[in-house]
Amino acid sequence: MLAYFWPKLDTHEIRILDDAKVENVRLIDRFNTRQHTIGTIYLTSTHLIFIDPEGKRETWILHSLISSVDKLPTTQHGCPLRVRTKHFLSAEFTIPKERDCADLYATLNQLKPDSYEKLYCFLYQAPNYLEKIWDPFLLATEYMRMGVPNGDWKIEDGNSNFDMCDTYPPLIYVPTLTTKAMLFGSSKFRSRGRLPVLTYLHPNGASITRCSQPLSGFSARCQEDEQLLQCILKTNPHSNTMYIIDTRPRINAVAKRAAGKGYENEGYYSNIQFKFCPIENIHIMRTRRINKKNEIDLSIKRRIERLFRSACHRFKKDVNLWLTFIEFLKKQHDYSTASSTFTSALHTHGNKYWLWIMAAKFEFETMVSPSSARSLFQRALRIMPQEKKLWLEYFKFELLYVELVQKRQAVLDRTKQEIENNEEDAVLQGKIVEIVFHNAQTTIENDPTFICSFVKILYEFSQFSFVEPFIDHIYSVLKEKYSSNALAQSLIAQRPLINERKMIDEAAKKEQDVTFMIAILEQQVRENYEQQLNNSTINKNELWNLYLDFCLQRLSQASDTNKTEHISTCDRVFSLASEQISLTSERYLEWVSIVDHDRAKVVIQKATDHYPNDASLWNKRLSLLIEESTDCKKIKKEFKLTCQNSDVKKSSLIWNTIIDYAQEHDHKWTEELFEQSQMESFNLSVTLELKPKYLQWVHQNKSITQVRQLFDKLSCRTPASLLFYMDYIKIEQSLSNIDNKRIKTAFEQAIIYFGKTSADLWLAYLDHLKQHHSLDFVTISRIYSRALHTLDSDELKRFNTECALKNLT
Numbered sequence: 001m002l003a004y005f006w007p008k009l010d011t012h013e014i015r016i017l018d019d020a021k022v023e024n025v026r027l028i029d030r031f032n033t034r035q036h037t038i039g040t041i042y043l044t045s046t047h048l049i050f051i052d053p054e055g056k057r058e059t060w061i062l063h064s065l066i067s068s069v070d071k072l073p074t075t076q077h078g079c080p081l082r083v084r085t086k087h088f089l090s091a092e093f094t095i096p097k098e099r100d101c102a103d104l105y106a107t108l109n110q111l112k113p114d115s116y117e118k119l120y121c122f123l124y125q126a127p128n129y130l131e132k133i134w135d136p137f138l139l140a141t142e143y144m145r146m147g148v149p150n151g152d153w154k155i156e157d158g159n160s161n162f163d164m165c166d167t168y169p170p171l172i173y174v175p176t177l178t179t180k181a182m183l184f185g186s187s188k189f190r191s192r193g194r195l196p197v198l199t200y201l202h203p204n205g206a207s208i209t210r211c212s213q214p215l216s217g218f219s220a221r222c223q224e225d226e227q228l229l230q231c232i233l234k235t236n237p238h239s240n241t242m243y244i245i246d247t248r249p250r251i252n253a254v255a256k257r258a259a260g261k262g263y264e265n266e267g268y269y270s271n272i273q274f275k276f277c278p279i280e281n282i283h284i285m286r287t288r289r290i291n292k293k294n295e296i297d298l299s300i301k302r303r304i305e306r307l308f309r310s311a312c313h314r315f316k317k318d319v320n321l322w323l324t325f326i327e328f329l330k331k332q333h334d335y336s337t338a339s340s341t342f343t344s345a346l347h348t349h350g351n352k353y354w355l356w357i358m359a360a361k362f363e364f365e366t367m368v369s370p371s372s373a374r375s376l377f378q379r380a381l382r383i384m385p386q387e388k389k390l391w392l393e394y395f396k397f398e399l400l401y402v403e404l405v406q407k408r409q410a411v412l413d414r415t416k417q418e419i420e421n422n423e424e425d426a427v428l429q430g431k432i433v434e435i436v437f438h439n440a441q442t443t444i445e446n447d448p449t450f451i452c453s454f455v456k457i458l459y460e461f462s463q464f465s466f467v468e469p470f471i472d473h474i475y476s477v478l479k480e481k482y483s484s485n486a487l488a489q490s491l492i493a494q495r496p497l498i499n500e501r502k503m504i505d506e507a508a509k510k511e512q513d514v515t516f517m518i519a520i521l522e523q524q525v526r527e528n529y530e531q532q533l534n535n536s537t538i539n540k541n542e543l544w545n546l547y548l549d550f551c552l553q554r555l556s557q558a559s560d561t562n563k564t565e566h567i568s569t570c571d572r573v574f575s576l577a578s579e580q581i582s583l584t585s586e587r588y589l590e591w592v593s594i595v596d597h598d599r600a601k602v603v604i605q606k607a608t609d610h611y612p613n614d615a616s617l618w619n620k621r622l623s624l625l626i627e628e629s630t631d632c633k634k635i636k637k638e639f640k641l642t643c644q645n646s647d648v649k650k651s652s653l654i655w656n657t658i659i660d661y662a663q664e665h666d667h668k669w670t671e672e673l674f675e676q677s678q679m680e681s682f683n684l685s686v687t688l689e690l691k692p693k694y695l696q697w698v699h700q701n702k703s704i705t706q707v708r709q710l711f712d713k714l715s716c717r718t719p720a721s722l723l724f725y726m727d728y729i730k731i732e733q734s735l736s737n738i739d740n741k742r743i744k745t746a747f748e749q750a751i752i753y754f755g756k757t758s759a760d761l762w763l764a765y766l767d768h769l770k771q772h773h774s775l776d777f778v779t780i781s782r783i784y785s786r787a788l789h790t791l792d793s794d795e796l797k798r799f800n801t802e803c804a805l806k807n808l809t
Contacts (some may be wrong), residue, residue, distance in 0.1 A: 001043025448488035615651030
């Protein structure tokens with residue numbers, strides 16, 4: 001099993017991380033998928049290491065070189081995990097257990113350094129015992145190991161200030177016969193000042209010296225450089241010839257002569273032999289590698305595309321698969337293929353309006369093809385003419401198209417007069433937008449909210465000259481066509497505030513306060529509502545409720561500074577509404593929730609008088625009294641008054657409220673209430689709900705003996721809830737001396753009533769047996785078998801899944 005952790009990169013040595021080992025892993029041969037090697041994966045703080053049991057093969061992958069880690073679809077052998085590196089290594093491991101695969105995947109992603117400072121080479125600290133063996137690198141020590149300085153070679157400090165070469169160390173090793181003038185002359189004749197200096201000395205006297213190309217051009221020469229090479233030749237008494245190896249192709253070296261560089265002229269340097277190595281320029285090699293990578297990426301892309309096409313052909317009904325394919329094509333910037341894929345997806349999923357919208361937006365925004373987008377919208381509306389979202393998006397698209405045409409006209413530098421005089425510019429005059437609206441309201445009738453939605457969209461494009469007259473036209477349609485519709489009149493009343501969001505955004509940009517302006521607009525809306533309520537043709541009950549909804553909405557959006565004013569306004573409107581119409585119990589509760597305590601008492605009194613059988617109102621009335629008074633007698637009297645109504649007395653809401661109060665103030669009364677609630681003649685739903693609560697209260701206030709007595713008494717009074725049994729079992733399990741017999745009895749009783757419908761009950765039973773009877777495998781197996789034969793099919797699936805995850809079998 002793998003742990004989730006970030007390794008300590010400052011450890012003193014490479015080590016196998018704790019528990020970071022997975023056995024029986026298959027390493028698939030990338031050239032022959034039928035061949036594989038079975039071994040073990042180890043994770044160190046720096047590497048992923050795969051080792052086969054016989055030690056024939058080891059694969060080391062540095063964490064910092066990992067480019068990607070991909071989980072592949074599960075196969076019959078296990079869960080494949082593919083690791084790709086930045087130097088084109090690809091290793092595919094098949095891990096037997098899915099959980100191990102998931103752990104390894106997560107751990108490898110965590111182990112990849114996210115910055116160069118976290119690379120192991122920067123944070124490594126050698127242990128103390130290595131300091132005696134490994135000294136820090138010293139250049140002088142390395143040369144001493146080769147026997148330098150000696151009679152032929154010396155240390156030269158002429159580069160101590162990097163005067164000769166800024167890429168060489170301060171101390172350089174040169175032949176003993178050289179002079180400083182010779183060295184400075186040679187450095188000026190070499191590219192970047194890199195004169196010939198000692199790199200390696202063999203015990204037989206042969207040496208390797210390195211330098212850059214000379215600045216020889218076609219005929220230039222340097223006597224100091226020629227002398228320096230002769231001094232190097234004399235350091236080896238066993239050879240009369242010096243070999244100069246140029247790692248470039250000969251044609252490259254010759255071409256450099258035209259730029260004043262090149263290579264050593266054999267006519268000027270005696271006893272030398274040239275050899276060219278055909279190694280390309282590093283920049284060319286890098287370009288080839290990048291091109292090769294692009295070729296590989298293109299090949300992979302085409303393969304993935306073929307797989308997607310095959311999958312989409314086979315699983316046409318899976319719309320998420322189509323969307324994943326399209327998203328992949330977008331990331332690859334293959335927009336033309338994405339467009340055709342949208343078309344193919346719509347052939348199968350033509351009944352999904354949102355897919356048509358997505359395809360049309362893609363055509364308009366990405367492909368910049370308004371005609372294709374319009375065609376898609378029109379086709380969709382022919383298939384689904386009653387889909388409101390389609391009409392609204394089509395309407396918005398035509399407005400966006402007007403904006404696009406307007407920008408195009410600005411680029412073409414057409415004057416306003418030219419545009420107005422051109423009868424063909426119907427687009428810029430909003431004619432197409434008007435046609436879309438007319439068709440929409442003709443197709444979808446008797447829906448004023450839908451019509452008003454067009455107004456909200458139009459306000460986003462208020463820069464167009466035709467927008468304001470068009471909005472007036474829409475409101476005139478609402479007035480004429482829906483004169484007796486309360487919702488339509490409510491929308492008309494709210495017109496002053498329909499552009500509120502834009503006002504706030506613009507004010508925020510200018511750092512202005514629009515609170516006062518919005519308060520004036522709100523007052524206009526309230527006046528509009530009260531004017532509409534005088535209209536005899538409108539359903540006043542519905543319009544009052546819409547008016548109340550508006551007031552509550554504005555209260556919820558109000559800031560702390562003007563909240564008091566909004567509360568006062570809401571209270572006034574609620575009061576007026578209660579005089580004109582019959583408020584529902586929910587409306588009374590909303591009214592109570594917004595006003596202060598004293599006003600709430602008056603309102604709730606009025607509410608309970610109007611609805612004497614409503615338990616929620618009586619519960620609120622009781623709660624308000626509990627908040628105000630700690631006098632237990634007064635509360636008891638109010639509770640007695642509440643329970644005079646049989647419907648209210650049956651409410652668990654009332655009983656929970658009064659018992660919560662009694663638990664804090666009157667121990668004896670609490671027990672009386674619990675006992676009263678458990679009477680056989682009492683309401684069954686209240687009895688069931690209060691049984692667990694009664695048990696918990698006895699557990700907190702009395703002995704375990706009394707808890708057991710109560711459980712025995714209440715469990716005999718059927719039915720009981722599952723929560724009642726589970727609470728009792730938890731109480732028994734929390735004791736220091738567990739009575740397994742009583743726990744087993746409770747489980748068995750619960751199974752009689754809830755064995756078919758509760759997988760959690762069986763899981764708790766098995767978990768208890770495993771903890772307290774871990775060696776009794778026969779009992780555990782028997783309970784497991786009973787669960788399989790008892791549970792319903794849906795619960796059985798969940799039971800098997802949870803058993804596997806918790807390892808309960």
